[in-house]
Amino acid sequence: MKNNVIYMPSTPLNVMVSLAHATAHKELQNAYLVLIDQKNVDNNPYYNCLKQSELFTEVHILPGMAHGKEKLAERSRNFQQIKQWCERWRPAEILVGSDRRVEFQYAMSVSQQWGSTGAYLDDGLYTYAGKPRAWYKDPLNSLIKKIAYGWWWKEPVTVGASSWIQTAYVFQPTTVVDELKQKECRKLQPEWFLLPDIKAMTYLILEQFDFxxxxxxxxxxxxxxxxxxxxxxxxxxxxxxxxxxxxxxxxxxxxxxxxxxxxxxxxxxxxxxxxxxxxxxxxxxxxxxxxxxxxxxxxxxxxxxxxxxxxxxxxxxxxxxxxxxxxxxxxxxxxxxxxxxxxxxxxxxxxxxxxxxxx
Missing domain, CATH: 3.40.50.2000 (Glycogen Phosphorylase B;)
Structure with a gap:
């Protein structure tokens, strides 16, 4: 029986890596994708293309457009939707390009009842350089988010390092920062990005940009x-x-x-x-x-x-x-x-x- 997994990309690079990983593992899983924190939800070129992909059983999009007080209300609505999806899909794994995304952390907190694990998909520079941090800023930011969203929030010292993450899919496992070496690091294979499904999606995306x-x-x-x-x-x-x-x-x-x-x-x-x-x-x-x-x-x-x-x-x-x-x-x-x-x-x-x- 195939496991259900959720991909939660927020950037175009996240989309590309999610596509490659989903293509390479399509025989082993039922994949769902939620495009999170998007400034454009009405005519998003990546969402328009992802909806046409047969890799994913369902594709959804969540906004990240509000500011100030409205931001809390927007995220509350997003959390309600995420909760419904997680209860319906019961994911074995949730994959994300940044475990700093509150949508991912909330999905992980909801899905603990089914034993869901988290996976980090390489997002580039910070995987290998780490994130500069101030001793006072991160604990303060963590406390604010715990109060605003819930005590499930966990502040990672660098991207991919939170305790929500068990596995890290990265391009160069031997050169990641020390915090990520504590995870189970698996190599993203370059050939995954050359598979026919990826090339077909690439053409669709260029069409969205009027090429x-x-x-x-x-x-x-x-x-x-x-x-x-x-x-x-x-x-x-x-x-x-x-x-x-x-x-x-x-x-x-x-x-x-x-x-x-x-x-x-x-x-x-x-x-x-x-x-x-x-x-x-x-x-x-x-x-x-x-x-x-x-x-x-x-x-x-x-x-x-x-x-x-x-x-x-x-x-x-x-x-x-x-x-x-x-x-x-x-x-x-x-x-x-x-x-x-x-x-x-x-x-x-x-x-x-x-x-x-x-x-």
Whole structure:
């Protein structure tokens, strides 16, 4: 008899990893998926595609749009719905990309009566670098959440480390932070992401972002893809925008086919007006980078920095030339060099070094 399991992704990367895990285990389980903490529930591109997948018996979506007092009311409604689903599905396991999500922790508290276990699905950087924490902030935050939501809340010292989690599915089990080494670590296999179900879903998702067949074909012509970090990270790296613009001007002079992808938190589709000024392709910021990977040509260059992009590119497409641009003289960027080294990711000090590789 197959066990029932619930996937609770909240980010596009969570969706991709959930799809791969569900595909690899579809003969062993009945899978349900709840897309949590979503700002867009009326026309969510990932939800629209997931509903078409035969991997999941049911697919649902929960909002995460309210603020202030309304946030408590919204979460209370979400909890009521989660309770109904858990009572109906009686999951043996609940899988999530962050055990900091209150929806996951509530589902775990409800499902303890059936002996449900929790599993962490690799969410990138914090799996290997850990989460900086203040001695006073986490206990205070934990107390506030216990009062607001329930005494079932457990504050993890880093993502995936709470006692709700028994198993961690990660890309590099030997290099996770010490807290995750206390879990049963299992390797996410790169070949899972190449299975037919994943490729079919990838096409559906690109269609949701209005990619035509010719636009998909154009992805295979890109020589170099530059991905931008979170705006908060950009603010902490002195002169970042100026260095990017100098690099794009030089790449243009060299005749390279360059594309850029802003972070989803950037306010505008082309925040810095790069497409018009440098005649480059600007990819949709709210489309997860991981869904572009199958269409990139072998040996092309992917540039990132302090985010998860360089990690997933290396893990899922080892045939690409993936590099983290981390200037050793920049105090903020340089603190990420050790973890990138640990993961075997190539480091360069400047964007211009990537152009030299294309000579």
């Amino acid at each position: 035509s067949d010719s636009a998909i074909e154009d992805l295979s012509k890109i020589d170099l893809l530059l991905t931008f970090p979170h705006p908060n990270d950009i603010d902490l790296m002195q002169g970042y925008r100026n260095r990017v613009e100098q690099f794009l001007e030089r790449a243009n002079d060299k005749g390279l086919n360059v594309a850029v992808k802003y972070h989803p938190r950037m306010a505008q589709a082309d925040e810095w007006s790069l497409q018009q000024r440098f005649n480059i392709a600007v990819l949709p910021s709210n489309l997860a980078f991981e869904f572009l990977l199958p269409f990139l040509k072998s040996n092309m260059i992917v540039l990132g920095d302090v985010g998860t992009v360089v990690m997933t590119a290396k893990w899922l497409r080892p045939d690409l030339r993936t590099m983290a641009v981390l200037n050793g003289n920049d105090a903020y960027a340089s603190q990420f060099r050790p973890v990138m080294n640990k993961l075997g990711i190539s480091l360069i000090d400047s964007f211009h070094e990537a152009i030299e590789l294309e000579r």
